[in-house]
Amino acid sequence: MSTEPSPSPRNRYLRNWLSFAGGVLAVSAFFAFLFLFAIDLFAHNGNPYMGILAYVVAPGFLFLGLGMIAAGVWWQRRHEKSAGTPLPNLLHVDLTRPADQKKLKWFVVASVGFLLCTAIGSYQSYHVSESVNFCGQTCHTPMKPEFTAYQNSSHARVECVACHVGHGAEAFVKAKMNGVHQLIGVITGDYQRPIPTPIRNLRPARETCEECHWPNKFTANLDRIYQHFLADETNTPFAVHLSLKVGGSDPAHGPVGGIHWHISKDNKIEYLATDERRQVIPWVRVTSPKGEVTEYRSPKFTNDISQFEVRTMDCIDCHNRPSHRYRTPNDSVDLALSTGKIDRTLPWVKSNAVAVLIQPYQTEPEALQKISATLRAQYPTAKNVDALVAEVQGIYSRNFFPEMKADWRAYPENIGHKEWPGCFRCHDGTHKAVGDPKKKIPASDCSSCHTILAQGAGEQLQKLNAKGDTFIHVDAEYENFDCHSCHTGAFPK
Ligand code: HEC
Ligand code: HEC
Ligand code: HEC
Ligand code: HEC
Ligand code: HEC
Ligand code: HEC
Known part of the structure; x- marks a missing residue:
């Protein structure tokens, strides 16, 4: 090779504007990458744009540059071919020549270096695209509500992808395809305000929530105090002290029953909703461990179910705002x-x-x-x-x-029943078993899901009644299962 007169015929192909521009671009992008990589390594400022510049934008330009060099060579070669210039051999290596041996060594070293950088780069790009900052802050305006609520939630240390993407290559690819679509939306400003809920294609809870929360675990009763103040001149305090019967879903770990009965792996509960936000549920089907099937319908619903999407109940049918709760x-x-x-x-x-x-x-x-x-x-x-x-x-x-x-x-919250129908979407006393109208989804009694241990203010709250009180509503007047028709989250009607 080195014996040939300069410029070597192969280098000749590089002598065109396109390859030259590509070379400059590739070299600059490579140094920009090294520089940003160093900053990212040493400065832990958590700036979401730094990672994107270093691992997405800089490599992008590097590859663009390399592509331009190649395109330039191709174009030049074609040009010369059509002009009838004799074409030199593309590559001629003779390992007996010391100069070629030296070149080969350098070539190997450079390739290994380049591959290493690419590997680090792609690993980091993967990390960046999975990071909370990328999901929550990069597209600032559209994600601000979810991101802010998330930071104030008990899942603030759980990465977005743990719930939204889950494990596995298939989930990753799906999420990225979806991400490209969303990115276009953000750039063009073409996205819905508010972002619609629920998410239709969320991974099943089995593959997300249950990675951390073991569904078989028996949760005893949870003791909660709901502290309120009335909208009067003295801001009168009023609290309800509940013992929530959360219970369990696996006989190996405690009695099956209570609120988490729904997620027992032996029961299957399916339902359909007639609205987008899954707030109206007129049909429910329960398959018991023995395989007995009970279908419940609310009285006005006589439709054929085949025209609706039937969903199997899981965690997010109750815990639908575990990390993006907008408080009333x-x-x-x-x-x-x-x-x-x-x-x-x-x-x-x-x-x-x-x-x-x-x-x-x-x-x-x-x-x-x-x-x-x-x-x-x-x-x-x-x-x-x-x-x-x-x-x-x-x-x-x-x-x-x-x-x-x-x-x-x-964003309706489905966990309770005060501001949204929540549990009362099914437990409202109107869902009757088909063929056995006496059988209903349990609802009749306020103590089937919780016991009111105490209510009121001051001294009243210290006298706990283990058997449970009946609810003393401030206003005294209320229809059993219609809390949300008055309680809107602001002033009750
Ligand atoms: C603990 C699990 C969890 C984590 C962590 C989480 N999300 Fe969510 N996210 C959910 C659930 C559940 C929904 C509502 C799903 C439904 O009702 O279909 C949701 C809904 C959303 C929605 C749709 C609009 C809405 O509010 O219903 C967006 C957008 C969103 N999440 C973005 C994010 C971003 C960005 C992060 C990280 C900063 C994140 N999520 C972290 C569980 C999670
Ligand atoms: C990566 C692990 C992880 C995943 C995935 C996860 N969680 Fe959690 N969850 C946690 C941690 C950690 C806490 C906080 C525990 C504590 O403070 O004791 C928590 C707390 C909770 C709580 C109690 C606190 C509260 O806000 O009421 C609920 C309910 C809950 N998670 C439900 C869910 C649901 C539903 C999902 C799926 C959409 C989910 N989690 C996914 C780790 C996870
Ligand atoms: C039928 C509705 C329902 C379903 C389905 C359900 N939960 Fe719950 N869960 C509740 C209620 C109600 C509580 C009591 C706490 C509350 O009201 O916030 C609770 C409590 C919890 C707690 C304890 C919270 C704390 O503050 O200690 C965790 C964790 C939890 N659920 C996780 C899950 C997971 C994971 C799934 C799915 C495998 C699931 N739940 C399915 C209704 C449900
Ligand atoms: C999609 C409909 C649906 C929703 C929503 C729902 N449930 Fe249920 N629930 C059922 C059905 C169906 C049964 C069982 C009826 C039967 O015995 O056949 C049941 C049974 C129960 C039981 C009795 C379990 C036992 O020990 O046998 C409790 C407690 C309960 N639900 C609490 C809740 C709470 C609390 C919520 C809200 C956080 C809720 N449910 C939301 C459908 C629902
Ligand atoms: C199907 C189960 C179920 C039934 C039946 C039920 N509740 Fe509840 N209730 C819940 C759950 C779950 C919560 C907790 C909500 C939360 O954690 O935000 C709750 C919360 C409450 C609260 C506290 C709400 C707050 O924010 O202050 C009151 C008060 C209450 N229930 C009263 C009643 C009364 C009165 C009845 C009878 C008409 C009743 N409940 C029937 C499941 C039920
Ligand atoms: C007819 C309308 C109406 C219905 C139905 C109703 N409430 Fe109320 N509720 C009110 C009014 C009005 C107040 C007084 C609000 C105030 O002064 O701040 C109130 C106050 C409360 C308070 C204390 C203050 C607050 O806003 O949190 C709780 C808790 C409460 N209601 C729970 C319930 C529950 C649970 C149900 C369903 C079982 C229910 N209410 C049904 C009208 C209603």
């Missing part, structure tokens, strides 16, 4: 009052705080500014008004996303 203004103000972040002695503060949160704002800055102005006008002499304003603004920023039209109203 009622609950978030109650929480701030009970932890002392809002001063309970301010007259009407519960009512005023809820009212200012639910106004129709167009943007977050507008909302924050108006929240401040309104509360300052309502409490001109209160010395802790700054703290009040800061807390109500904080509640807004954590739970309301006007740019995406996302807040509690857009």
Whole structure:
């Protein structure tokens, strides 16, 4: 090779503008990659764009550059061929020549180096595309509501992909294909506000939630206190102390029964919903461990089920907001009052705080500014008004996303039954077994899912009744299974 006169005929092909530009691009991209890689390695600032630049953008340009070099060579060769110039041999290696041996060694070293860099690069690209930052922060506006709620949830340390993608190559490829589609949506601004729920193609809970939460585990009763404050002048406290009968789903680990009975691997519960958000469930089918099938229908539903999607019940049919829970203004103000972040002695503060949160704002800055102005006008002499304003603004920023039209109203929560139908979608007393109208999905009694240990305020809360109290509703008037028709999450009707 080295014996040939310069420029060597092969290098000749590189002498065109396209290959030259490609070379410059590839070399710059390679150094940019090294530089960004070093920064990413040493600076732990968690900037989501750094990873993307280093492992997605820089390698992209590197390959573009290499591609341009190749295209240039091809183009040049074709050009010369058509011009009738004699074509040299493409490659001629003679290992007896020391110069060729030396070149070969360098070639091997360079190739190994390049492959190593590519391997690190692709491993890192994989990591970046799976990271919480990539999912939650890169496409900032559309994911802001889910990301913010996620950070405030008990799953804040669980990666998005643990629930949304799951294990396995197939899941990975599917997610990436879906991701490309979403990326196009983000770039063109063509995405829905709010992002629709539920997700139709979410991995079955068996492959996500159950990787961490062992469904066979017996969970005893859970003791919970729901602390509220009424929307009156004195912000009267009212609490309900419940013992929730969560129970278990595997006889090897405790009695099967209670709320987690639904996920026992021996039972199969299927249902269909007639609306997009799965809030109206007129048909349920239970297959018992012995294979007996019971079909329940609500009275008005006489349709043929084949025109609907039948879903097998799993964790997310109850826990549908495990990591993206937008608290209702009622609950978030109650929480701030009970932890002392809002001063309970301010007259009407519960009512005023809820009212200012639910106004129709167009943007977050507008909302924050108006929240401040309104509360300052309502409490001109209160010395802790700054703290009040800061807390109500904080509640807004954590739970309301006007740019995406996302807040509690857009995302039903299925775990209870106060603000949304939840459990009462099925347990409402109207679902009767086909062929045996006396048999219903249990509902008749408020203590089938929980016992009210105590309710009220102060001293009343200290006297626990193990047998369970009947619910004393503040207003006394309520229809059994219709809590959500009045309790909207803001002011009850
Ligand atoms: C603990 C599991 C879990 C984790 C972790 C998680 N999600 Fe979700 N996500 C869910 C479930 C469950 C739903 C609702 C599914 C349904 O009802 O179909 C959901 C829904 C969504 C939706 C659809 C809109 C909505 O709110 O219903 C988006 C977008 C989303 N998640 C993004 C993310 C992002 C981004 C992250 C990481 C920052 C993340 N998720 C982390 C479980 C999770
Ligand atoms: C990667 C592991 C992991 C996955 C996957 C996961 N979780 Fe969790 N989950 C956790 C951890 C960790 C906690 C916090 C435990 C604690 O604080 O004691 C938690 C807490 C919870 C809690 C109790 C706290 C609360 O917010 O009420 C529920 C309910 C729950 N997870 C349901 C789910 C559901 C439903 C899914 C699937 C959509 C899921 N988890 C997926 C790890 C996981
Ligand atoms: C029929 C509805 C329903 C189904 C289905 C269901 N759960 Fe639950 N689960 C509940 C209720 C209700 C509680 C009580 C806590 C509450 O109200 O937030 C609970 C409690 C829990 C807790 C304990 C929370 C804590 O604060 O300690 C975990 C963890 C949990 N569920 C995980 C799961 C997993 C995983 C699945 C699927 C295998 C599942 N659940 C299926 C209704 C359900
Ligand atoms: C999709 C419909 C559906 C939903 C939603 C649902 N359930 Fe059920 N539930 C059933 C059916 C069906 C049965 C069993 C009826 C029978 O005995 O055949 C049942 C049984 C139960 C039982 C009795 C279990 C036992 O020990 O035998 C409890 C407790 C219960 N559900 C609690 C809940 C709670 C709490 C929620 C909400 C978090 C809920 N369910 C949501 C359909 C549902
Ligand atoms: C099918 C099961 C089921 C039945 C039947 C049921 N509940 Fe509940 N209830 C729940 C669950 C689950 C929660 C917990 C919700 C949560 O963790 O957010 C709850 C929560 C509550 C709360 C506290 C809500 C809050 O936010 O303060 C009250 C009060 C309550 N139930 C009253 C009743 C009354 C009254 C009845 C009878 C009309 C009743 N429940 C029947 C499952 C049930
Ligand atoms: C006819 C309408 C109506 C129905 C139905 C209704 N409530 Fe209420 N509820 C009210 C009103 C009004 C208040 C007083 C609110 C206030 O002053 O803040 C209230 C207050 C409450 C409170 C304390 C304050 C709060 O907002 O959290 C709880 C808890 C409660 N209701 C639970 C329930 C449950 C559980 C059901 C269903 C079993 C139910 N309610 C059905 C109208 C209703």
